Amino acid sequence: MTEFKIAVIPGDGIGVEVMAEALKVLSVLEEHEQDFVLHKENFEWSSDYYLEHGRMMPEDGLVTLQSYDAILFGAIGDARVPDDVTIWELIMPIRKQFQQYVNFRPVKSLPGITSPLSNGDDIDFVIFRENAEGEYSNSGGRMFETQHSEMAIQNTIMTTAGIERIVKAACEYAEKNGKKKVTSATKSNAIIHSMKLWDEHVKRIIKNEYPNLALESIYIDALVAYFVQRPQSFEVVVASNLFGDILSDLGSGIVGGLGLSPSANINPEKQFPSMFEPVHGSAPDIAGKEIANPIAQIWSAALMLDHLGRADLSAKIINAIESVLLEGKIKTADIGGNATTEQMGAAISDKIIEQYAIKEDEESKIWT
Template sequence: MTTLHKIAVLPGDGIGPEVVREAMKVLELLKELDSSLHIDFETFDWNSDYYLENGRIMPKDGLEILKQYDAILFGAIGDARVPDEVTIWQLIMPIRKQLQQYINFRPVKLLKGVPSPLANEKDIDFVIIRENAEGEYSNSGGRLYTGLDQEIAVQNTIITRAGTKKVAEFAYEYAKKHGKQSVTSATKSNAILHSMVLWDEVVKEVSKDYPSIHTDHYFIDALVAYFVSRPQDFDVVVASNLFGDILSDLGSAVVGGLGLSPSANLNPERDFPSMFEPVHGSAPDIAGQGIANPIAQIWSSALMLEHLGRADLADVIVESIEQVLLDNQVRTPDLGGTSTTSDMGTAICESIKKVIHERQVNHS
């Protein structure tokens, strides 16, 4: 029986619609080339324009609408006309938290054809597993005496045993499934005496069930240095919400920049749809110029296909991206070229045709 996958598309703000357009171009091509791929799309204009027109960034029943889909393809959100607390806390955070997307999955891979800014460039290929629903990004706290000299701001970090255990188990299971040798836990338990000590305790407990996988615990300040001095040594890195966010952007930098970095917000139990988005933001400074790099968005769509059971097509996309980069004929400005967003999307589509043809020939 053929499964039809329904995809909700949220292009968002800034360069979001531009890069999503190229990802859709890739996905529509794959539908043409592979008759066994059955995916339908519905686009929702839930963005800053929607907020300015309606006073909210998505409908009251927006989350209920999204629950009807198998996955969400998301572009980027953020607009100078709308406060960040609106775009983040009325769209991204409700989706992540209410749809229980408690795993943020971010590959850090140096693609063929892309130079790393690191002088000691080596094979860099690891993943960051970030806790995505609690931690430092918990909406817990408040402000007192606003505007007065004695003003107080309290922001609480929420670390739970259950939440930490789920993200740690996901990290070790991923390492086991993909033949990884080590899991590195980011912590700061020497200074953050309650939440991070609990984090360490739970990770250590989970690690006992995976004796064949080596475990390292590094303080976050040392770990960011190691990301630069020896990134090739890491396999799987597991971190809390804030630490994972910072490490992900640094990881993106050492493999060529945010324009190349995908991510997935996963509900591993599949009770709710997972969401796939590039690491970069809405980049208003280049929005509308047609020069944004769509690779991160296209790679995010590959992660979506893998989540939907089509790892074969996800591999085709990544191989095709690398072939375009190796050919060095089409490069957006962030990669030192002058090509447009559309040029890059088209080049990847042409590469996909060649990769699929070659695989069909070899298979026959």
């Protein structure tokens, strides 16, 4: 029996809507797997919570979350609360306190989805984004506010330890999955301190510890162009916090949109819970209309199961997603259809049930 405690944080806007469908998919798996149980607890930490309590989560929120095996997160953001508040009082503390230094984002062509690129077929690579330091560091400040001489300083923090662990995670994934090349995003010709440190350690680690992997180091401005011109040439991309964030959204765009793209904030050592969330935001412009695509959230749940050691169940979810898209009967507005969020989620759930029915039929034939 495999049992896991899952903290569920739907958040704001469409996060609540797509989370509902992901939970239904997980419930289908629980119903059909005798040895699989998820103990899910919902946390209403959102912009509404902030407006009522003056904070995005309780003072002991991180202590509470630490007892869970994983966190399934929806989306956060509301016009009534500044974006830096929602981010830095909820997502960032979780990522940093729980040492979720790997942000893992697959970029993959899906059946039935037309890429905006004329050469957009057969794209299949992953991005390893450093997730705990780098450009997204709470270091800096402002002086002489309201004056013409007002000054702002935002510090980028890169450490040898931080660079080493994200690069090694990317390389370990590459070797485990039969990849031959790692692409590093840099800008060391202009950012001469932090990015030169990045380059030095990336080169050293791959040369000394992963000699079977080829290293391709590309300046970020050229790299975004290559994502469009030759996306099939990439296998594993490793990048700093800011560069990885930008590349991930571009990657989502070239395979069909943010509604299709999952992500995982991983603590590889499993000393702390990891967090799984769709790439997209809370999309207040469509919240409440029931037209949001739940695939990114459902796929994020699949990444969670894989991390928890149930790759078999993760594969069932991904197979179901691909089957629905290949049929093309059910599509949400973002991918050219008119299906509701619930209809898309139900279609994916039905495909999972079909997989179990096929398996049971095959087993009955064997025994007959």
